[in-house]
Amino acid sequence: MATKKIARFLAERRLPTPFLVVDLDVVADNYKKLRNAVPRALVYYAVKANPAPEILKLLAKLGSSFDTASVNEIDMVLEAGAAADRISYGNTIKKESDIAAAHAKGVTLYAFDSEAELGKISRAAPSSRVFCRILTSGAGADWPLSRKFGCEAAMAKRLLLQAADRGVVPHGVSFHVGSQQRDPNQWDSAVAEAAEMFRELEARGVNLTMLNIGGGFPTKYRKSIPAMNEYGHAIEESLQRHFGNRIPDIIVEPGRQMVGDAGVIQTEVVLIANKADNDSRRWVYLDIGKFGGLAETMDEAIQYPIASDRKGKSERVILAGPTCDSADILYEKADYRLPADLAIGDRLEIRAAGAYTTTYASVAFNGFEPIKTYCV
Helix, strand or coil: CCCHHHHHHHHHCCCCCCEEEECHHHHHHHHHHHHHHCCCEEEEEEHHHCCCHHHHHHHHHHCCEEEECCHHHHHHHHHCCCCHHHEEECCCCCCHHHHHHHHHCCCCEEEECCHHHHHHHHHHCCCCEEEEEECCCCCCEEECCCCCCCECHHHHHHHHHHHHCCCCEEEEEECCCCEEECCHHHHHHHHHHHHHHHHHHHHCCCCCCEEECCCCCCCCCCCCCCCHHHHHHHHHHHHHHHHCCCCCEEEECCCHHHHHHHEEEEEEEEEEECCCCCCCCEEEEECCCHHHCCHHHHHHCCCCCEEECCCCCEEEEEEECCCCCCCCEEEEEEEEEEECCCCCCCEEEECCCCCCCHHHCCCCHHHCCCCEEEEC
16 A cells, blocks of 8 residues: 555646655655664665665664765765765675776675686775675575576685685675565575674684675565564574574675665556457556556566556456567566456556666666656
8 A cells, every 4th residue: 555645746747757755754664674673784776776866875874884885876875975084885886997986985894705706806905894795596686686696605615715816805794585585584595604704704814794684675566575573583694503602793785675665656557448349358558557667567577566556357367568669568467456347547556666767767768768866
């Protein structure tokens, strides 16, 4: 459901669609829920999820730190009022010139997962702290992140041993169990692997002090998800089981959990059509699609709740975007239903759409403008 603030905004403002409305009170509440669920962890908000200045300023005021993927995101965080020592350059794929620019701005915490990346950091950001990302399976996640990021544990240990000899500080290990992770127990095997790495490296003279357990905490879409405290309980049990009394500093990098359910996209129905006289399923074309911000509908992985004001009997539909690209189909296999009396020009609410929408929108594919954000 849209919050009262969002519902009032939509009722009072008839703005050109599509656009996103974010309730900042929900963001603040989500931050507090995460802090209560994993109290020992430092929160590094994943700016990529939604970099709206109002969100960054709110989280900076609440005490959050920030996980960034580019120099532009670093600048956004600095402009929001956070100091450079609250920024992690968490992308494992960085230009050396960008590392140098970040270092010049005061950033001293960097991720890597390869020898070449370690070399760039050691040259461009000497004396900085580095953490190595290890691979995970991504099992249980609706949006897995395996293979592109991270390296095998044996390689990570070797790289962290090299780090001390290359003028940077081997600070810790990171992993990510996959975005929209609906299984709280998926952190356990990665925590166990990291704990073993800590012990082996300590035996070889390298004392790591930080474990970054990534993000992955979900937002409720159409499927149910566990409560935030279930994740916190599972993670705390895992840390105690594998690290004992020597639990390192813990970092979490929430994105979707922080802003997903805080936002609603309003979209207009552009066309309703059938493909044949005996076609039982109508195609409903919206003024937003994969290239306008709904990239995570790829393979129908993220299934947003979609609501209409009409009260007629619902029927199955195929949902698609407005562009001249055959890939711009949102949901064809999933069982989406909309009122049979839905009409061209109606507006729909795409709910729980606060994360990974505005930043996924193309600049001008087919000439369509990027989606706008309003914070309330």
